[in-house]
Amino acid sequence: MKSVKDMINEKSIWAGLNQPGIKMAEADIVVFGVPFDGGVSFRSGAKDAPRAIREITYTIPPTTEHWEDLSELRILDLGDIGGESRDVQFHKVEETVYESVKAGKLFTMIGGDHSTTIPVLRGVDKALDKPFGIIHIDAHFDLCHEMGGDLLSHGSVERRALELKNVLDTESIFFVGIRSVESEELTFINSNKMNIVKAKEVRNCGVAETVKKIKETMSRFERIYVTIDIDSLDPAYAPGTGTPQFGGLNSRELLDLLYGLFELPIIGFDVVEVSPSLDQSSVAVFAARKILAECWGHYLRKNKQMNGSYEAKTLR
Template sequence: MKKVSKMIQEEGIWAGLNRPGIDMEEADIVVYGIPYDGGVSFRSGAKEGPAAIRNITYTIPPTTERWEDLSSLKILDLGDMEGASRDEIFLQAEVAAYSIAKSGKLLTMIGGDHSTTIPVLKGIDRALEKPFGIIHIDAHFDLCHEMGGDLLSHGSTGRRALELENVPDTESIFFVGVRSVESEELAFIQNHDMNMIKALEVRRNGVEKTLETIQSKMARFEQIYITVDIDSLDPAYAPGTGTPQFGGLDSRELLDLLYGLFELPVIGFDVVEVSPKLDDSALSVFAARKILTECWGHHQRKNKNIRGKYVAE
């Protein structure tokens, strides 16, 4: 992996859990960033997300909100995928995702705009021999064929995913929290069988019922990837993002959803669209950090069989 990324040497990041230089086989979780936001259709700044998130992980304790100890976790941060062009950056990201998926370690990617999920899914697709499911938590569908002539825009992530060999049909993706739709996307979803739960439905039905629906639909997959756009949260909780939409999930709903979703066979996840320059309070950066570390706790809990089914608390 040294050939495809700038290595992160700081042992202090990620609550002191980073183990720079260890072999991937020794790691529990492998992380990398894609500081790219050239795929946006509106406000930029998400390329600054990976560095901003890492920078607030030096002083946090290696624990979760449920008081679980993460100190035994070994994190391998591969650094950021960098290059002179998008093609070069995305190729590195795809190669990294392929290697991590092959290793069986939990893949964690930090974007960047949502287009950065495209090469990650391509790498996973090449690595796997069976179909896999995708849970897309977002204010938007990202199902446009292209935006402004760009097939790799942040509004085309879901559409490119549906073209992958191991994503067999439109019901392989479950969209959660969506509350904005382009005219092209509306026509697409009206003509295809889709799995989706609007943000307003999460609020009306509750997290527990929402999880039951998602889990029943995605149970057919032995491997699942979760992509979290920070704009799935209402702007009150994460204002620092390029295309915020009112009426989103609150922080408790999102954290509880992720807790339950990790009962599924999750092989990787990402957090994207965090734009620090659009949020003087840094709320969005802190939200992303919380999502990352809590998901690592869910992964550890599942591997240790500490707890079973999600129960509302």
């Protein structure tokens, strides 16, 4: 009997939609992993997520939960971006994102801890000549100036974002699902205008109202990046993560939230902080796989609607 590893090859991953060897210009979606978790302040393991997620994508059909066919999508998986040091690795990530944005491709990054989003945002910033928005879906703000002396920690992502030329101010970022705050962050938040919908508010107000609020605020941007920390989900739905926080979004809320947000001009997104070694039943790994496939479906649907070729389907 063949092992799982034997059955997996480049063409079978991502529901058989990966097309290794095609040029970036020929792809619809560019995906890559960043196996790095040296920026964590607590439990590690997120460096193994890109491999673990890929390994369960050969089994799925090229469809979404809305019964949409993804088989026409051309996915280019660039593999994992490594490096002999964090500086080298992050520079490679920045350049890959720069090329993807310049080519006009929706790109997807699979972390890694949340610090891997820092070079992604730098690549976006480098590629654009206009301000862009960020939607940060997370249990945490990640607004610490540093953690343990590390300016590139997973808790400093959006603080580094605010240093970019095309992220104009704190209102360029919309925080969703938050339910934990560091003392340093609380001082910063109270001193600045912020866009925040806490996890509790998503539950109390509903996803539709949350999406409406985000869209009203972020529609001023022509380009938006979405970063999804798996710990935005309650630990019941994603236990395999380094810093879980009780009281989070449920899986239905997150999926419906992303459905609405992809009506905005999203140019790329990531899923980070999945830690397979902390995930005995691979619940978080499967959640990440679902998020990726559904977001690609949202991208395809939007493109078809813009081209006038989309037909609404009624679920039986």
